Amino acid sequence: MSEGFISRAFRGRRQKSDVAGRLPPGQYLERGFPVLSAGPTPHTPLERWDFSIVGHVKEPKRWTWQELLAFPHETPTVDISCVTKWTKFDTHWEGVSVETLLQQVEYDPNVARYVNAFSDGGYTTNLPLADVLGGKAWVAFSYEGQPLAPEHGGPARLLVPHLYFWKSAKWVRGLRLVDHDEPGFWESLGYHNYGDPWKEERYQGD
Amino acid sequence: MERRTLPGRLTWQRGEVVATEQETARAKSITLALPTWMGHRAGQHVDVRLTAEDGYQAERSYSIASPPEEQPRVTLTVERLDDGEVSPYLTDELRIGDKLELRGPIGGYFVWEARLGGPLLLVAGGSGIVPLMAMLRHRAAVGSTIPTRLLYSSRSYADIIYREELEHLDEADQMLEVVQTLTRVQPPGWTGYHRRIDTDMLREVAWPSDQHPLMYICGPTPFVETAAASLVTLGHEPARIKTERFGPTGEA
Numbered sequence: 001m002s003e004g005f006i007s008r009a010f011r012g013r014r015q016k017s018d019v020a021g022r023l024p025p026g027q028y029l030e031r032g033f034p035v036l037s038a039g040p041t042p043h044t045p046l047e048r049w050d051f052s053i054v055g056h057v058k059e060p061k062r063w064t065w066q067e068l069l070a071f072p073h074e075t076p077t078v079d080i081s082c083v084t085k086w087t088k089f090d091t092h093w094e095g096v097s098v099e100t101l102l103q104q105v106e107y108d109p110n111v112a113r114y115v116n117a118f119s120d121g122g123y124t125t126n127l128p129l130a131d132v133l134g135g136k137a138w139v140a141f142s143y144e145g146q147p148l149a150p151e152h153g154g155p156a157r158l159l160v161p162h163l164y165f166w167k168s169a170k171w172v173r174g175l176r177l178v179d180h181d182e183p184g185f186w187e188s189l190g191y192h193n194y195g196d197p198w199k200e201e202r203y204q205g206d
Numbered sequence: 207m208e209r210r211t212l213p214g215r216l217t218w219q220r221g222e223v224v225a226t227e228q229e230t231a232r233a234k235s236i237t238l239a240l241p242t243w244m245g246h247r248a249g250q251h252v253d254v255r256l257t258a259e260d261g262y263q264a265e266r267s268y269s270i271a272s273p274p275e276e277q278p279r280v281t282l283t284v285e286r287l288d289d290g291e292v293s294p295y296l297t298d299e300l301r302i303g304d305k306l307e308l309r310g311p312i313g314g315y316f317v318w319e320a321r322l323g324g325p326l327l328l329v330a331g332g333s334g335i336v337p338l339m340a341m342l343r344h345r346a347a348v349g350s351t352i353p354t355r356l357l358y359s360s361r362s363y364a365d366i367i368y369r370e371e372l373e374h375l376d377e378a379d380q381m382l383e384v385v386q387t388l389t390r391v392q393p394p395g396w397t398g399y400h401r402r403i404d405t406d407m408l409r410e411v412a413w414p415s416d417q418h419p420l421m422y423i424c425g426p427t428p429f430v431e432t433a434a435a436s437l438v439t440l441g442h443e444p445a446r447i448k449t450e451r452f453g454p455t456g457e458a
Binding site for chain 1: 215216220253255256257258259262263264265266267291295299304305306307312313314315316427431434435437438444445447448449451452
C-alpha cells in the first residue's frame with residue numbers, strides 16, 4: 001500500500017551507510033536502553049531463585065543461583081532489536097549458554113522441538129529449540145560489566161539476540177521443552193510467533 | 207460481546223488528517239479519518255510510518271487517545287521529542303489534509319473496556335496519559351459508572367495534557383475522581399500534590415487492595431517502576447497491575 005506514497009515534506013534522518021546496513025528494517029539506532037514490561041518488576045531473592053529445565057526431558061533439572069554461576073561463562077557482544085523499533089549496537093553481556101544447560105539433560109530433539117521460557121511474574125515466550133542451540137542463546141546475568149538490573153530482567157534474563165527482544169524473556173526461571181509450538185504471552189496477543197527482525201516479523205501475519 | 211484481540215494481518219493504511227489540536231507546548235493531537243479502520247480497544251497503539259521522496263522510511267509507535275466509539279476517526283496525541291526523527295514532523299509539519307500511513311491496532315494487554323469492570327485506577331506520568339485518556343473517554347462514551355480514579359503527574363500546570371477535558375469529566379461524573387500532582391512548578395492556589403508520586407501518595411489515592419482494583423500505569427520508566435513497586439508494597443496483586451513504559455532508563 002505504500003507504493004508511491006510520500007509523506008509530504010518528510011526528509012528523515014538517514015544513518016551513515018555502515019550504521020544503516022546494521023539496522024534491521026524499520027528500526028532506529030538507540031543509545032539508551034529503554035524498558036518495556038507488561039507489569040510490575042518482580043524481585044525474587046537470590047537465595048530463593050533457581051533455574052529449571054522441565055517438560056519433555058528424561059529427568060528435569062534445577063540449579064540454584066550459585067550452581068548456575070558455576071557453569072562456564074560466556075561474554076557475548078551483540079546487537080539487540082526491540083519490536084518497538086529501537087536497536088542497540090554492541091551490547092556486552094555475561095551469561096551461561098543455553099546449550100551448556102541443555103547438555104545437562106537428556107531429551108530427544110526430534111520430540112522436544114520447541115522451548116517455552118517462563119519467568120517470574122508469569123511471562124512466557126516460545127522459541128524453536130534450534131534457536132536456543134548453537135551459541136545463539138544465553139541465560140544472562142550481567143550487562144555492561146554490572147549485575148543485570150531488575151528492570152532489565154535481573155537477576156537473569158534469556159538473551160536471544162537474533163530475534164526481537166521480547167523473546168529474550170526477563171526474570172527467566174526456566175525452560176520447558178515441548179513437542180508442539182505453544183504461543184507465549186505476546187505471541188498470543190497479536191505479535192509474531194517467531195520474530196525475526198531482519199524479516200520485520202513484528203505482528204501476526206507479517 | 208467478545209472482541210477479537212488477535213487481528214489478522216496488520217496492513218498499512220492511509221489516513222487523512224482531519225483535525226489537529228495543540229494540547230500543550232509539546233503535545234499535539236492529530237485526528238485521522240481511516241476508511242478501513244478495523245476498530246480498536248482503549249489503550250492500544252498504532253505504528254506510524256513516514257516515507258521520504260527517495261524511499262527512506264522511519265517508523266514509530268504512538269498511543270491512541272480516542273475511544274473506540276469515535277471510529278473510523280482515530281486521534282493520536284504525540285509528544286514532541288526535540289531530538290526525535292518522527293515526532294517533530296508529526297507535531298510541526300503535518301497539517302490538515304495531509305495523509306499519514308499507519309497500521310494497527312497493536313497491543314492486546316494494556317487495554318481496558320467497561321466490561322472488564324473495576325474499580326479502576328489509572329496512573330499517568332506526562333504523556334503517559336494518552337492511552338489512559340482513551341480509557342476515560344471510552345468509559346464516558348458508554349456511560350459507565352465504574353468507580354475510577356486517575357492520578358496524573360505533570361511537570362507544571364501548562365504541561366497538563368487534556369487539562370480542560372479532565373476538569374469537565376471530573377465535574378460531570380460523580381464516580382470519577384481526578385487527582386493531579388505537579389512536580390516542578392505549581393500555580394498560586396494549587397490544591398493538588400506538589401511532588402513526584404510515591405507510596406504515600408498512592409496509599410491516599412489508590413483503592414484499598416481488598417477492593418481488588420484494576421490498575422493501569424503509563425509513563426516514563428522510573429515513574430512506572432515507582433508506581434508499580436508502590437502498589438505492590440501496598441498489597442495489590444501484581445497480576446492486576448498493567449504497565450506501559452516509554453523512554454530510555456537514562457543509562458548510556
